[in-house]
Amino acid sequence: MADASGAPRRRDAAATRQALLEAARRRFTRLGYDGTTLREVAADAGVNLALIKRYFDSKEGLFKAAIASTPRALGGPAGVPGDRARLADALSRQLSADAWPEFGEHPVLMLLRVSGDEQVDALRRAALQDFTRQILDGSGTGPEKDPERLLRAELLVALGVGVAVIRSAVGLQPLRDATPDALRGPLRDVIDALLGPESEPVEG
């Protein structure tokens, strides 16, 4: 393993770590924790197996990093704070039938696998809390203090999780093949119902 002993150039280290994370998310989402082997993850990323150990220590470490990075990897509503129409648009794209061809399933499913590991459970909770915050940020109603509004944002996260689970496990039609265009109107209605009317844009 000559590769592994030579330190990679610094500008390649971040890219290698990123490639391993992406490959890990794909495998863990499609095949679960037990069905994923580090050898295949390394092969998918086109790097030496030893680099997983270097960057993530172990399979568990790789799984934890994959979970922790999932909310940002979904490219969710985080990028469009305060724009209600864009929030509805982002969610309808994320939850449409063909949104994740490279995963085979919606990557949020990775967060739902029962682990029994308390540290992993805490990471999964943190990832869903991150989604909830992204939704509140994107809702155009400002930051959240009221527990009812937090519950309402969590119900929107639950809707997304439910769509992913039903599509994966049951394939109910017309939900299974719903396009972003079909989802946008209903999701916009749910967002408005749960989060209330959009507030006036703040100048500046």
Added chain:
Amino acid sequence: MADASGAPRRRDAAATRQALLEAARRRFTRLGYDGTTLREVAADAGVNLALIKRYFDSKEGLFKAAIASTPRALGGPAGVPGDRARLADALSRQLSADAWPEFGEHPVLMLLRVSGDEQVDALRRAALQDFTRQILDGSGTGPEKDPERLLRAELLVALGVGVAVIRSAVGLQPLRDATPDALRGPLRDVIDALLGPESEPVEG
């Protein structure tokens, strides 16, 4: 097994079948298909193991019957056609934290276990379609022909599934411990947003 050879009196047969189904739903929901043994189901129901074979043929037959009977067993909105407030009330009770102490989990989770068996998949789809119909029946907007309204009712089913999955797998607060009172308002808002205003009651 002297018990098994004697035919039960006819009026006991339905009760025995029902007791076996209830015990099976509890075990399959908590422990999954593989974690459930017929011996324990029979013991829970207080009947002889051989009666499972008589009434359900096999473990697979028992699982299929348990799935097929789940929507009605949940005592969902089916009983209250056309009353929007009662639909919101029924859903908020079903989705609250302490709704299913005897299952340990929301029994809808039984429908989500990956089986790979096509006949089981069809039953699971039929059960979720049954929920969708119950919601449309209970929404006070009459029977459904429009595919968008079907999609909208399925999104409400997805919300319920998502709440059950998140509570079971991740325990996100405040959703995890939400009471019926906390859920009623937000769920009523979502129902109205997805299914439109309640129609006028029909005389008769």
